Amino acid sequence: MLLIHCPYCGADRPELEFANAGEAHVVRPKDMDGMTDAEFEKMFFIRDNPKGVNLERWRHVMGCGRFFNAIRHTVSDRFLKVYKAGEPRPKAEEIAELLK
Amino acid sequence: MKNFNAINLAREALRRHKGWGQQWRNPEPKKDYDVIIVGAGGHGLGTAYYLAKEHGITNIAVLEKGWLGGGNTGRNTTIIRSNYLYDESAGLYNHALNLWETLSQELNYNVMFSQRGVMMLAHNVHDVQSAQRHIHANRLNGVDNQWLTPQQAKDYCPPLNISSNSRYPVMGAALQRRGGVARHDAVAWGYARQASAMGVDIIQNCEVTGINRGAGGEVTGVETARGTINAKRVGVVAAGHTSVLMEMAGVQMPLESYPLQALVSEPVKPVFPCVVMSNAVHAYISQSDKGELVIGAGTDSYLSYSQTGSMHILQHTLDAIIELFPMFNRMKMLRTWGGIVDVTPDRSPILSKTPVPGLYVNCGWGTGGFKATPGSANVFAHTIARDEPHTINAGFNLDRFRNGRLIDEAAAAAVAH
Numbered sequence: 001m002l003l004i005h006c007p008y009c010g011a012d013r014p015e016l017e018f019a020n021a022g023e024a025h026v027v028r029p030k031d032m033d034g035m036t037d038a039e040f041e042k043m044f045f046i047r048d049n050p051k052g053v054n055l056e057r058w059r060h061v062m063g064c065g066r067f068f069n070a071i072r073h074t075v076s077d078r079f080l081k082v083y084k085a086g087e088p089r090p091k092a093e094e095i096a097e098l099l100k
Numbered sequence: 101m102k103n104f105n106a107i108n109l110a111r112e113a114l115r116r117h118k119g120w121g122q123q124w125r126n127p128e129p130k131k132d133y134d135v136i137i138v139g140a141g142g143h144g145l146g147t148a149y150y151l152a153k154e155h156g157i158t159n160i161a162v163l164e165k166g167w168l169g170g171g172n173t174g175r176n177t178t179i180i181r182s183n184y185l186y187d188e189s190a191g192l193y194n195h196a197l198n199l200w201e202t203l204s205q206e207l208n209y210n211v212m213f214s215q216r217g218v219m220m221l222a223h224n225v226h227d228v229q230s231a232q233r234h235i236h237a238n239r240l241n242g243v244d245n246q247w248l249t250p251q252q253a254k255d256y257c258p259p260l261n262i263s264s265n266s267r268y269p270v271m272g273a274a275l276q277r278r279g280g281v282a283r284h285d286a287v288a289w290g291y292a293r294q295a296s297a298m299g300v301d302i303i304q305n306c307e308v309t310g311i312n313r314g315a316g317g318e319v320t321g322v323e324t325a326r327g328t329i330n331a332k333r334v335g336v337v338a339a340g341h342t343s344v345l346m347e348m349a350g351v352q353m354p355l356e357s358y359p360l361q362a363l364v365s366e367p368v369k370p371v372f373p374c375v376v377m378s379n380a381v382h383a384y385i386s387q388s389d390k391g392e393l394v395i396g397a398g399t400d401s402y403l404s405y406s407q408t409g410s411m412h413i414l415q416h417t418l419d420a421i422i423e424l425f426p427m428f429n430r431m432k433m434l435r436t437w438g439g440i441v442d443v444t445p446d447r448s449p450i451l452s453k454t455p456v457p458g459l460y461v462n463c464g465w466g467t468g469g470f471k472a473t474p475g476s477a478n479v480f481a482h483t484i485a486r487d488e489p490h491t492i493n494a495g496f497n498l499d500r501f502r503n504g505r506l507i508d509e510a511a512a513a514a515v516a517h
Contacts, residue, residue: 001410001411001412002402002410015410015412016412019401020401020402022356037502037503037504038502040502041354041501041502042352044445044501045354045445045501046352046353046354046501047343047353047354047355047356048343048352049343049344049353049355049356049357049403050343050344050403051341051343051344051357051405054403056402056403072402074357074403074404074405074406075404075405075406076406077402077404077406
């Protein structure tokens with residue numbers, strides 16, 4: 001079981017309190033009627049699914065109930081960083097630094 | 101390769117079985133092949149077998165990063181059934197079931213296919229309605245499936261607890277009598293043995309690290325841990341690692357990879373006559389011919405390539421198993437393990453051409469690919485040989501996520517399966 005740090009509660013809590021909510025930073029456009037089929041497919045179905053560093057959303061359902069983002073390695077399952085929803089996507093250099 | 105038959109068995113018995121020889125060759129990779137299959141699991145080896153047998157293409161390499169049958173083929177709970185809701189799925193899985201029934205004879209290799217019946221339990225009104233909808237749809241598609249009352253379910257599987265005081269009361273069950281189990285390792289070995297005999301090179305410990313493309317974007321071969329290997333047609337059959345491989349050719353997939361766990365108990369005398377599944381609590385159980393209870397659990401909720409899963413998933417499954425079968429509550433579990441499953445948004449597989457000419461993909465089997473092994477391999481071989489899908493897998497294309505024509509078994513079952 002994972003031990004997950006909630007950036008809102010400021011505490012390490014067991015995975016059972018959380019729900020994974022898929023890939024982070026998927027932007028739903030304001031004008032969905034104007035999307036092409038290819039854009040809709042990319043937004044709705046295509047997923048990064050990396051073997052390595054993954055940016056993902058979690059929700060602290062059995063705690064504060066809020067969504068946040070995390071950087072996690074999908075081979076070791078280790079969390080590298082958690083950050084609040086709305087904060088910008090971490091840059092590649094920052095992720096490389098976290099991996100050291 | 102020596103055939104398994106009564107005369108050879110008698111002859112070998114007289115010389116202490118020292119003359120059987122290797123069951124498949126272990127060749128060095130050549131520079132060029134007609135077709136490369138990436139992944140030597142059941143689906144990949146089967147694809148090579150049907151390419152050689154039905155389409156006359158024998159200059160094939162099957163590349164495997166680990167050992168033959170060491171991925172999800174050797175990690176599943178071996179359940180075989182075909183009672184899916186939609187027409188496309190019924191066609192594909194029933195094609196597989198038809199092939200399973202003669203597979204041991206066809207391969208001259210005992211895959212221990214046992215049609216002991218697969219019973220899917222209903223625990224609430226929604227389950228009952230969903231199961232009956234499946235049964236009616238199945239019957240229209242010529243797929244056997246029948247409704248059992250709780251007492252009929254108990255008669256078919258005596259260890260089942262049908263008490264109304266159970267945490268998961270049994271309100272009935274759907275039974276597919278043609279379903280059952282097979283020996284998963286033997287499926288990979290049987291296909292490998294026949295494919296190798298027809299000239300297919302099975303190359304183990306040979307991880308693919310890149311997919312090469314020509315000036316027109318078409319596939320020209322692959323880079324591997326053992327050098328460059330050329331082929332104009334490449335079929336990717338790599339289960340949980342499909343996204344990683346397809347990325348090498350610049351194709352992004354609608355897949356997510358999760359750990360799925362299974363476990364076996366200590367072996368006991370035969371006590372459990374069939375396969376029982378419960379979608380609502382996500383538990384599967386059957387008894388292997390060795391006597392172990394084989395139990396399938398659920399997936400973790402997050403992406404991972406770790407090939408292990410969380411303990412609380414196993415605990416949830418075992419809680420349910422013990423409620424359903426109280427007689428197992430003192431049994432010891434011997435081993436647990438995990439495999440990485442590639443899950444599509446509609447929980448149906450992808451057997452398809454891709455935007456890259458010469459590149460084909462067979463993936464997205466999620467938590468239930470073993471049952472389809474012969475059917476999947478058979479139609480995927482057709483897709484590669486003819487450069488167009490078989491009518492059976494035409495609907496399972498990659499384009500469906502763009503044009504919206506999904507085969508939404510996810511919504512039909514309300515769980516991954």
